[in-house]
Amino acid sequence: MTLPGGRARSILGALALCMGFASQAAAEAASAAPPPRIAMLWSSAPGAGSRIDRWARYRVIVVSPGELGFEWEQQPHKDMATRLRPESIPRGRATLAKLRKQNPDALVLCELYYFEANTSAYPADSPWWFRDKSGRRQEFWKGCRNMAVDNPEYIEHVAQRIDAVVAAGEGRVGVFLDNLRYDPASKQGWNALLARVRSTCSDAPILVNAGWDSEGLDWIAPQINGVLYEDSIAHTQDNDAEAFYARIQRQGRLCREPRVGVNEVFGHRDDPLAARRELIRTLVYTDLCYLFADSTYGHKHDWQAEWGAPLGEPLAPPPTPKPGVLARRAFAGGEVLWLPADAPRSATISLAGPRYAVGQQQPARQLLLNPGEGALLLAEPFVPAAASP
Known part of the structure; x- marks a missing residue:
């Protein structure tokens, strides 16, 4: 990809910039336009400052109720509890209030096991x-067993746990189901x-995690607010990335408002090209949040330079992916473009x-x-601050 006029300017070069969390956060706060929608699944990117x-x-933001400060009432078997300890509820609400003060648009989803x-x-x-x-009993992973998800009493029990967390969050907390x-x-x-x-x-x-799957989700989409596609793009049956994005775009439209779907892609932290490519396709083709993480084990990641760019909200719905056809989408603070590899x-x-x-x-x-390239371009300059030594 080249920006004509004068010397060539590589967007990829910007990804090599190191960033300090505090200085970068200040730079982002200075802009009225919000950055791209990035998701956090249990692990935040390393950096200075508080949690x-x-x-x-x-x-x-996907976390456990306990990470917010909520605690379940004591039971001999911990997940039998359906009520939170009353003294823990103010702590959880205080955490949510602090987060909301810093980012009013942040949506917290508490994981509850089902x-x-x-x-x-x-x-x-x-x-x-x-x-x-x-x-x-059937082992799911070490120390964990599958549940009878069609048992009516168990369904009611899980629903009561969800009720307790949502009520404690006073409308500021949603649910993540894996x-x-x-x-x-x-x-x-x-159902x-x-x-x-x-x-x-x-x-x-x-938000529901469909794992590697991106097909056969129409039955559940209207009942939820979003799907977590956990590295689904690497596990499609036809290896057609543009068809994958067309599919998740359509499924996203079937979901309820507010939509909270997440396109998570796994890859190496030293592969900024892959991280940037899927960010661009997520932005141009969908309204999903995005995360580029190491793996399913902790979903750990570094903060990428473009994740803080003041791109703003989209000004139009995403275009439908078409083979070989340039995709272009305007945002309040810039635009995103993608030229499919088969152009x-x-x-x-x-x-x-x-x-x-x-x-x-x-x-x-x-x-x-060039075919297989894209760009995230801004209406105003944005230079991520260098990390402190």
């Missing part, structure tokens, strides 16, 4: 465990749980006005994109 300072950079539970979370003889034909499954019994259970939760928490945002030739594009690559002070009015 709340780090959380406040994200649009969607598909699986720790081995000691319920009595060993509970009928709520999923058991094979010989009556043995490990969606598609067999008939699982679908029956998920029953979501119907029950919507009967008491009709407006609570719900027949490079494209020279006239920009809507002077545009700046992240980290660059010189504007451009034209852009040369």
Whole structure:
């Protein structure tokens, strides 16, 4: 990708800039336009400042109720509790208030277990465990067992736990549910749980993790506010990235408002090209949040330079991906462009006005994109602050 006019200016070069959290946060706060929607799944990017300072950079934040300060009432088996300790509720609300003060747009989602539970979370003889034909509990991962997600009493129990957290959050907390499954019994259970939760928490945002899957989700999308696509782009059946983005765009439109879907991509921290490529496609093709993380183990990541750019909100719906066709989307603070890899030739594009690559002070009015390249361009210069030594 080249910005014509004078010397070539590489957007990728900006990604090599080191950033200090505190100075970068100040730079972002100076702009009225919000940055791209980035998600945090349990782990925030390293940086200075408090935990709340780090959380406040994200649009969607997935944590446990305990990380907010909420505590369940004591039970011999911890997940049997359906009520929070009254003295913990002010602590949790205070955490939410601090976060909201720093980022009024941040949406917190509390993870509550449904598909699986720790081995000691319920009595060993509970009928709520999923058991094979010989009556043995099934291990999901070490120290964790599958649950009978279609058991009506278990569904009601999980719904009561969700009710307790949503009520304690006073409308500032939604729900994250992991490990969606598609067999008939699982679908029956998920439908029953979501119907029950919507009967008491009709407006609570719900994000569901579909794992690698990005197909066959139309049945659940209208009941939830978003899907977490956990490195789904690397596990499509046809290896067609543009078709993947068309699919998740359509599914996103089926979801409830406010929409909180997340496109998470796994990759190496020293591969800024991959991180930037999927950020651009997420922005131009969808309204989902984005995260580029190491792996499913902790979802750890570094903060990328472009994640703090004052791009602002989109000014139009995303274009539908089409093979070989340039995709372009205007935002309040700039624009995002993507030329699919199967485009027949490079494209020279006239920009809507002077545009700046992240980290660059010189504007451009034209852009040369090769197939498989994209750009995030801003209406005003934005240079991420260098990290303190």
